[in-house]
Amino acid sequence: MPTGYTSDIYEGKEVTMSDYLIQCARAFGATITMRDEPLGKSIPVFEPNSYYKESLDKERIKYDHFLKMTDDEIRHEIDAVYDEQLKSYERLAKESQERRKRYESILKELKAWEPPTVDHIGLKNFAVNQIETSIETDCIYSDSRYPQKPTVEEWKSQKLEEFETNIEYYSAKWNEEVLHTKNRNKWVNDLKLSLGL
DSSP states (O other): OOOTTTHHHHTTOOOOHHHHHHHHGGGSGGGGGGTTSOTTSOOOOOOOOSHHHHHHHHHHHHHHHHHHOOHHHHHHHHHHHHHHHHHHHHHHHHHHHHHHHHHHHHHHHHHHOOOSSGGGHHHHHHHHHHHHHHHHHHSOOOGGGSOOOOOHHHHHHHHHHHHHHHHHHHHHHHHHHHHHHHHHHHHHHHHHHHTTO
16 A cells, blocks of 8 residues: 555656655654645745744844833833733732632532531541632732832832843744744755755
8 A cells, every 4th residue: 555655656656766866854843844735845945933033023122122212111001011010910819818718618618518428438538628728729819929119220120130031032932933944944855956856
């Protein structure tokens, strides 16, 4: 039974070794992204994925904008972010309190419930444990999470560190993508040259 790669040979179509090898190349790293494309589609010159380059450019624009901000503009941004964080904290704290009430209501009933047989005690213990574990993990919104409003200097320092980290990350990823694409194209070119294509 032929494979997708050998079906043309099987069906008696005129296929050269070069044609066949180029089709088989789709199963390998450099051209693996073409594995679901029609076998007759030629292998292109690959271009780097632009995601990291675009992200790097956007981050640099935001960084340049940040460097030009006045202290008053920064204070305004701090206030806006703090207001959003405060609203989020209040919403999440309320949800946490409501969740705790629901859990505790069921827990109270569970603890009062008498299992009908000794065989049901394990079920009760399991159910109680599940609720108690959920209370510990799902109802922990506390004052320790209350948002803190940074000073202008703290904000500047934090944002500069974020920008430097992001720019370094996107730059490294972009360089990796360019090198990877160069290596993919070299692999394909080496193959084609060896086949006289």
